Amino acid sequence: MNSWQAIRQLQYVLRRQKWTGSTNVVFASGSVIITAGVAEEAAEKIVMPAAIIIPGGLTVDKDFKDYVTQEVIVRLTVSQAGDAFGEMTVVGGHRTSQTRSQGRGLMEVEEELFNAAELLNTDDGIVVQFKGSSALRVQSVDSQFLVWRDYMFALETSADRSYHPVINLVEA
Numbered sequence: 001m002n003s004w005q006a007i008r009q010l011q012y013v014l015r016r017q018k019w020t021g022s023t024n025v026v027f028a029s030g031s032v033i034i035t036a037g038v039a040e041e042a043a044e045k046i047v048m049p050a051a052i053i054i055p056g057g058l059t060v061d062k063d064f065k066d067y068v069t070q071e072v073i074v075r076l077t078v079s080q081a082g083d084a085f086g087e088m089t090v091v092g093g094h095r096t097s098q099t100r101s102q103g104r105g106l107m108e109v110e111e112e113l114f115n116a117a118e119l120l121n122t123d124d125g126i127v128v129q130f131k132g133s134s135a136l137r138v139q140s141v142d143s144q145f146l147v148w149r150d151y152m153f154a155l156e157t158s159a160d161r162s163y164h165p166v167i168n169l170v171e172a
Helices: 003-016 087-091 106-117
Strands: 032-034 050-060 067-080 127-133 137-141 144-158
Touching (some): 003 032, 106 144
Parallel strands (some): 032 050
Antiparallel strands (some): 137 144
């Protein structure tokens, strides 16, 4: 799996990630995007919570030329209507359901980011290492808080595209 495939696979597992103990997804499919940046006009259309995958630097192993490390930032973003102090955007607040994203705070969404990242492993041809995160950042947009944090990952993978062979075929 090369870095292009690894980043697409990260997007795939984030889009499919369900709240622990639920059948409800954490992110709307249009809320997990791969980009270098989001225009302000487009950002207003993203359903919260959102995960923005930003490819970073790529380094090649000096001894094994087809072994690369792709840096990736996942920017988690949450906003809550009616949150006067910004507390609900951080730790969660009023929920309509324990199994839905509405009312969840960034710290709750963070858990599911890590759960999704753990699904990528050597069976997929990738090793994911969490490297650290930024401090929380906040912005007031239309009288509500928008909170985000960047999570840095290193995706260790091959420089070459690869596809797993088809297995367990059943003759009809």
